[in-house]
Amino acid sequence: MTPQSSALTVRGLTKCFERPAVDGLDLVVRAGEFYALVGPNGAGKTTTLRMVAGLLRPDAGEIAIFGIDALREPIAAKQVMAWVSDEPMIYDKLTPLEYLEFVAGLWGIDPMTSGQAARELLVSLGLERHLHERCEGFSKGMRQKVALAGALVHDPQLIILDEPLTGLDAVSARHVKGLLADRVRRGGTVIMTTHILEVAERMADRIGVIAAGRIVAEGTLAELREQNGRTDTSLEELFIALVDVESAA
Numbered sequence: 108m109t110p111q112s113s114a115l116t117v118r119g120l121t122k123c124f125e126r127p128a129v130d131g132l133d134l135v136v137r138a139g140e141f142y143a144l145v146g147p148n149g150a151g152k153t154t155t156l157r158m159v160a161g162l163l164r165p166d167a168g169e170i171a172i173f174g175i176d177a178l179r180e181p182i183a184a185k186q187v188m189a190w191v192s193d194e195p196m197i198y199d200k201l202t203p204l205e206y207l208e209f210v211a212g213l214w215g216i217d218p219m220t221s222g223q224a225a226r227e228l229l230v231s232l233g234l235e236r237h238l239h240e241r242c243e244g245f246s247k248g249m250r251q252k253v254a255l256a257g258a259l260v261h262d263p264q265l266i267i268l269d270e271p272l273t274g275l276d277a278v279s280a281r282h283v284k285g286l287l288a289d290r291v292r293r294g295g296t297v298i299m300t301t302h303i304l305e306v307a308e309r310m311a312d313r314i315g316v317i318a319a320g321r322i323v324a325e326g327t328l329a330e331l332r333e334q335n336g337r338t339d340t341s342l343e344e345l346f347i348a349l350v351d352v353e354s355a356a
């Protein structure tokens with residue numbers, strides 16, 4: 108695979124706190140792919156993605172985003188990606204439109220272009236009735252959607268999300284899933300962690316199972332089934348089997 112056809116290439120990624128959290132992890136996500144990262148609590152999903160997003164320095168390893176060395180050229184890498192944390196941080200005193208305008212300004216995007224795009228983004232997330240309300244009164248789900256819209260303002264090629272659906276009601280979850288699927292249809296790449304295996308099963312082109320800081324299985328659902336010699340099992344059953352094997356090792 109050429110660097111251009113890979114959205115993300117991670118080699119030997121390692122981070123140790125008291126114990127290894129990420130342990131020589133290798134991962135390749137192709138451009139234009141919807142990739143779901145699943146794994147038990149404490150498996151190292153968030154730590155991995157925080158290192159990819161440039162928020163945490165790895166102890167060892169390499170990270171390339173569309174061929175850009177993210178450790179040597181963090182600003183160039185950040186320009187082509189978006190990071191959406193599971194703990195949204197927005198400015199409470201601003202309205203969603205003002206917040207998106209502010210973020211667009213940080214990226215140096217022309218206000219005329221960004222205003223229209225911001226409105227469309229917020230409307231696609233079901234926030235049309237709240238465009239001019241201050242975020243301080245918003246629920247966690249609404250804040251999550253504003254944060255997501257803010258992360259997409261600079262039209263990133265790679266979108267990385269940590270548990271984007273947690274805490275969202277069914278309608279909001281549908282809006283977010285629709286938005287992400289649309290980005291992938293238009294050539295974008297999405298990597299997200301989720302504990303909702305049904306979402307991984309339905310939305311992802313490929314699924315990576317992470318346990319004890321390493322990818323222990325990867326592929327389409329059909330490939331995961333084949334690798335495990337279980338032709339008609341659900342992802343949940345496969346997940347439990349894979350994670351059980353790893354914890355027994």
Ligand SMILES: Nc1ncnc2c1ncn2[C@@H]1O[C@H](COP(=O)(O)OP(=O)(O)OP(=O)(O)O)[C@@H](O)[C@H]1O
Nearest residue numbers: 124125127128146147148149150151152153154155
């Ligand atoms: N800042 C930190 N300081 C110390 N230990 C940490 C820190 N961040 C993560 N860890 C530890 O690293 C390990 C991996 O955590 P991480 O948050 O990456 O897991 P996760 O797979 O995202 O889990 P979850 O599904 O529960 O969100 C855990 O043992 C966690 O306690």
